[in-house]
Amino acid sequence: MIAQKQILLLIALTVFCVASIVFSLLSGSVDITVAQLSQSIFSSEPSLNSQVLQEIRVPRTLAAFVTGGLLALSGAIMQVLLRNPLADPYILGISGGAAVGALSAILVGATGFWLSNAAFAGALFSIFLVFGIANKFGNWSVTRLLLTGVVVSAGWGAVINILLTTSSTNNVQSMLFWLMGDLSQSSVNPAHYLLLLVGMVGGIAVSRSLNVLIRGELLAVSLGVNVTSLRLLLFFSASVFTATAVTIAGSVGFVGLIIPHMLRLVGARDHRILIPSCVLLGGSFLVLADSLARTLIAPQQLPVGVVTAVIGVPAFILILRSTIRK
């Protein structure tokens, strides 16, 4: 049953979401006040403020929101698919594949468009590699999928290390930024917003089935869930969300792991609530983390992945502690 408490949670998250976006738009090297912000939204007169907002802060804030939302959504789905609390968007080696693609692109001097495409191609290759191996005998049990993913990840890890150790110092700097997750080079387009929206709506549409599937395959079958096709859908959609997120921002850590857990702990265990909550909180979390990444040691920027890890590690330890206490 969807209790009032859970509706309140959704409302609170929406408020938090708006607040984080406003905070992000206000923070940066050019001081913009709330009054100036609303002025540049509602007036069409060109000014320095509206230029900063339109060309720098709004795109970057949106990129952060879309990335965070996709990662948290993908993490929640992976945790159901693999029935493993430690599952995150990267566990099946998608980010590893993307990283190898991106790093190879950096190696040959590609930037922007080509870098993104290389990352996306690497991610896609990894998705099909893992699925191909796990599905080889028409038997893709959860354990088999998980083991395949972890092994493929380890393989990508080795390739990443080779690329890092054999590259010039200049390239290594950009490679490390990519690996830690970085929004400074990011751009998003309407296809990305659409994917997040479709993902959220689709996730809500299958949320009742997710509630059953998380309790095990056999029980789900006995309650009328078509487990085979649902799991295929979950695998490929979560993979595409992850691939898109890493293409936008590199492998930003912890969002996909801790956001679903935090929400479950505060009572959003029903996926009808958990799915939209993940998008809202995942998006806002990354927007906040990115605001900090831009401002903490300004004019220098930190990779946003470092900030999420700095917040994420203690938060995750707290979550683990409270689970053990139960």
Next chain:
Amino acid sequence: MAILTIQSLNLQIENKILCRDLTVQIGENQRWGLLGKNGAGKTTLLHALIGQRHASQGSIQLDGKSIYDLKQRELASKVGILFQQGIEALPATVFETVMLGRHPHTQPLLWDDQKDIEIAESALAAFDLDQLKERDVGTLSGGELQRLALAMLLAQTPQLFLLDEPSNHLDVAFEVKLLSVLTNKVAETSASLIMATHDINLAVRFCENIILLLADGESLVGRSVDVLTEENLSQAYGCPIKSVSSGDHRLFYPA
């Protein structure tokens, strides 16, 4: 009219034949016991009835339609199963858990139908769990968890109840309660029931029909009084079994 027709069914796991040429007709308001020694294939047969194990030969029909032709959801709205392992204590309230039993019937996407809520609530009440509605499942005892699994099955409102060791973790009082709740439910809704159990006496008391799985895939099917004899049971379990009678009750024990 028969609810479930099993025709010349063969089941095997790898090279072991569990069921050979099994034919059973199960009608409305019938209670069937499924007996046989450990590993004889009781659970496998129940799983085959929800389409989770393909028969190497033979057919399983529900209301005249092969179960393999039914959609998963349609099958689940007619056949419900209590698994031997019961349910896992995942973090959720008792009420959230019992509502999962309504899954094959639920229509609205986001909110819960009042009718579904009422059915789930009365299923909880049937197993004395209504006071625990808001409790976290992790805090329940083994017996309470088993009753919750039974309430979930009741909430599923199937036409055919499949029960795999339903008296696991239950004390005698709840065992009796479980039997009377299920008997009433089966009678009220013209449903039927198949119960796999290792407790011969439970089957004697509760089931008027028996499927007794013997070694090598052979089986005996028929009325309880005919099938449950000292000789048949001794053969099935591979150990001498005797019985005593007291009034209407017959009690079997290993000699």
